[in-house]
Amino acid sequence: MSDLVDELLAGKHGALARVITKIENRSPGYREVVSALHEHTGHAEVIGVTGSPGAGKSTLVDKVAARLRDDGHTVGVIAIDPSSPYSGGAVLGDRIRMASNAGDMDVFFRSMSARGSLGGLSTATTDAVTALDAFGKDYVIVETVGAGQNEVDIVRTADTVAVLVPPGSGDDVQMLKAGILEIGDVFVVNKADLEGADRTVQQLREMLQGRSTAGHHGVSGTEMAEVTGTPTEKGAPDETEAWEPPIVETVANRGEGVGAFLAALEDHGEYLDRTGGREQQARDRFAAAIRTLLREDANRLLAAELDRQGGIESAVDTVMARETDPYTVVDEILAPLRACLDEE
Amino acid sequence: MSDLVDELLAGKHGALARVITKIENRSPGYREVVSALHEHTGHAEVIGVTGSPGAGKSTLVDKVAARLRDDGHTVGVIAIDPSSPYSGGAVLGDRIRMASNAGDMDVFFRSMSARGSLGGLSTATTDAVTALDAFGKDYVIVETVGAGQNEVDIVRTADTVAVLVPPGSGDDVQMLKAGILEIGDVFVVNKADLEGADRTVQQLREMLQGRSTAGHHGVSGTEMAEVTGTPTEKGAPDETEAWEPPIVETVANRGEGVGAFLAALEDHGEYLDRTGGREQQARDRFAAAIRTLLREDANRLLAAELDRQGGIESAVDTVMARETDPYTVVDEILAPLRACLDEE
Numbered sequence: 001m002s003d004l005v006d007e008l009l010a011g012k013h014g015a016l017a018r019v020i021t022k023i024e025n026r027s028p029g030y031r032e033v034v035s036a037l038h039e040h041t042g043h044a045e046v047i048g049v050t051g052s053p054g055a056g057k058s059t060l061v062d063k064v065a066a067r068l069r070d071d072g073h074t075v076g077v078i079a080i081d082p083s084s085p086y087s088g089g090a091v092l093g094d095r096i097r098m099a100s101n102a103g104d105m106d107v108f109f110r111s112m113s114a115r116g117s118l119g120g121l122s123t124a125t126t127d128a129v130t131a132l133d134a135f136g137k138d139y140v141i142v143e144t145v146g147a148g149q150n151e152v153d154i155v156r157t158a159d160t161v162a163v164l165v166p167p168g169s170g171d172d173v174q175m176l177k178a179g180i181l182e183i184g185d186v187f188v189v190n191k192a193d194l195e196g197a198d199r200t201v202q203q204l205r206e207m208l209q210g211r212s213t214a215g216h217h218g219v220s221g222t223e224m225a226e227v228t229g230t231p232t233e234k235g236a237p238d239e240t241e242a243w244e245p246p247i248v249e250t251v252a253n254r255g256e257g258v259g260a261f262l263a264a265l266e267d268h269g270e271y272l273d274r275t276g277g278r279e280q281q282a283r284d285r286f287a288a289a290i291r292t293l294l295r296e297d298a299n300r301l302l303a304a305e306l307d308r309q310g311g312i313e314s315a316v317d318t319v320m321a322r323e324t325d326p327y328t329v330v331d332e333i334l335a336p337l338r339a340c341l342d343e344e
Numbered sequence: 345m346s347d348l349v350d351e352l353l354a355g356k357h358g359a360l361a362r363v364i365t366k367i368e369n370r371s372p373g374y375r376e377v378v379s380a381l382h383e384h385t386g387h388a389e390v391i392g393v394t395g396s397p398g399a400g401k402s403t404l405v406d407k408v409a410a411r412l413r414d415d416g417h418t419v420g421v422i423a424i425d426p427s428s429p430y431s432g433g434a435v436l437g438d439r440i441r442m443a444s445n446a447g448d449m450d451v452f453f454r455s456m457s458a459r460g461s462l463g464g465l466s467t468a469t470t471d472a473v474t475a476l477d478a479f480g481k482d483y484v485i486v487e488t489v490g491a492g493q494n495e496v497d498i499v500r501t502a503d504t505v506a507v508l509v510p511p512g513s514g515d516d517v518q519m520l521k522a523g524i525l526e527i528g529d530v531f532v533v534n535k536a537d538l539e540g541a542d543r544t545v546q547q548l549r550e551m552l553q554g555r556s557t558a559g560h561h562g563v564s565g566t567e568m569a570e571v572t573g574t575p576t577e578k579g580a581p582d583e584t585e586a587w588e589p590p591i592v593e594t595v596a597n598r599g600e601g602v603g604a605f606l607a608a609l610e611d612h613g614e615y616l617d618r619t620g621g622r623e624q625q626a627r628d629r630f631a632a633a634i635r636t637l638l639r640e641d642a643n644r645l646l647a648a649e650l651d652r653q654g655g656i657e658s659a660v661d662t663v664m665a666r667e668t669d670p671y672t673v674v675d676e677i678l679a680p681l682r683a684c685l686d687e688e
Contacts, residue, residue, distance in 0.1 A: 038669030042666065286659075286660045286670060295643055298681075301685065319382075319630045320623075324382075330638050330641055333638060337645060337684065338645065340681065341648075341649060
């Protein structure tokens with residue numbers, strides 16, 4: 001296991017791939033590996049790309065990765081499909097093959113999928129980013145299909161989140177509902193050569209103006225701050241500067257607008273550095289990771305304790321017979337834990 | 345507190361109202377009250393009513409409640425609005441006033457809202473049903489606004505779930521996505537006098553045929569069984585009988601179809617009794633309640649333990665400094681619990 005970590009740190013792509021497989025499958029020892037890698041992280045620029053199916057995410061990500069590589073950077077791409085129980089379906093398979101046929105390991109492409117819970121997938125994504133960061137990739141791109149809460153959780157792993165909107169789809173309204181509008185640092189209207197693109201840009205602009213008002217005065221202030229790096233109490237970044245998300249138009253399959261998109265990502269990175277937002281976001285992410293892991297581990301411990309005390313079916317029997325009730329059952333299961341914590 | 349329970353059990357509506365307020369606000373002592381009431385439950389017929397906004401739920405529920413009362417039954421109605429942070433908005437206020445002005449306490453109407461988490465609202469609904477059941481209401485109707493996952497969780501409190509579909513809305517497709525189709529035991533196309541109603545009935549029929557195939561052979565079998573009372577391993581109900589959800593047409597504001605709707609609810613109740621589905625559903629609900637409470641209580645315990653060990657900010661400091669990592673932090677927080685459980 002420590003060999004695997006050493007090989008990854010020595011720049012072996014095979015070790016990197018094995019580590020991510022371990023993380024995805026939650027194979028024995030994955031926690032120790034991620035723990036050991038953590039101290040080598042903190043150097044990669046992490047970019048999240050999300051948007052509804054058909055928005056052109058994978059095409060744009062491929063072009064961005066190629067451009068970054070041409071500029072001399074190394075890139076890791078993790079494509080997440082929360083709806084698929086399998087890793088690397090037909091479409092992703094093609095992209096992996098393309099990348100590996102070219103022998104182009106400066107762009108390391110990897111798909112991940114939902115094996116366990118979606119909460120688990122979000123944790124697994126964070127861990128995979130840790131592996132790519134520790135490996136030494138300059139850029140890590142997290143691409144996710146769809147635009148629901150799960151995707152929001154997944155792309156929060158990123159320093160900068162790009163949201164893709166297909167033109168004339170009315171999808172902007174859908175996104176607003178799913179909270180995607182709140183998490184975008186850069187918006188991209190891809191397929192900008194199609195009819196309706198101008199209208200979509202206009203709609204987006206109006207919605208973002210609404211958002212920035214809400215962000216400064218309204219209820220969503222705290223949540224926005226957490227994600228976009230606008231000021232929060234802790235870390236005391238510059239209170240006077242707010243980030244105004246740009247809207248970039250691209251035609252990804254022809255490579256148009258890719259440069260402007262990269263410039264927008266870079267602008268946001270500089271904004272994060274200037275305001276202290278990058279550190280604040282990292283803090284928020286680690287706090288969230290600790291809480292999530294704590295919850296998951298505790299649930300496993302308690303499931304074991306429940307089994308030890310006779311199992312759920314036996315508890316349900318007594319509740320059905322009205323000998324006891326759910327609250328009392330739970331109090332009894334937790335009693336030894338409470339006693340033990342009180343003793344300390 | 346035991347006075348409050350005694351008064352509720354003695355049939356005092358004021359005590360019932362105070363208990364539900366206690367439950368909704370999670371006021372001190374609510375757990376003990378619900379625990380004490382549990383042994384008096386198991387007699388009410390619990391009906392869930394859901395569907396998209398504008399489907400006519402509240403009108404239909406009011407008519408159903410009035411009809412049940414005219415037939416000599418007592419009724420409790422809980423109207424849940426997960427999107428509202430306030431209890432009893434303008435609309436609900438009108439209904440409460442209407443009911444109480446009439447001095448008609450055979451129909452006890454109560455609204456509840458999201459004060460804390462939505463998971464909490466689902467637990468609070470279960471507890472409010474416990475209160476109404478222990479009070480001795482023959483029927484408890486749980487009405488919820490909307491058609492998302494939260495509503496699905498809330499109406500699962502019910503023995504029989506009715507799903508309302510407005511005609512010609514295309515909402516059937518929306519519902520399918522939200523998993524509402526899977527949880528309906530009875531479907532109602534309300535406003536059946538409007539244009540498009542026939543087409544909606546036809547669409548629903550086709551979708552339900554798809555569902556019943558999936559239910560018998562497909563992936564959704566287990567989940568359907570849990571909700572609709574179709575056979576599962578435990579409890580061994582009649583394997584040969586499956587429930588075919590009827591589609592009832594109503595014009596609630598004119599009272600049309602209310603009788604047919606009640607007959608469909610009764611059919612489903614008899615089906616549950618005949619097949620053992622009622623007991624199985626109760627078991628599944630109690631098991632889910634125990635797991636949810638266990639998770640919530642454990643999270644509170646662990647938050648306290650995290651604070652005791654220095655708090656989240658101090659943990660994040662060390663993770664940021666790469667002195668430790670989230671997995672190690674969590675292992676250390678849980679170490680005393682593990683040690684204590686191992687000792688037993």
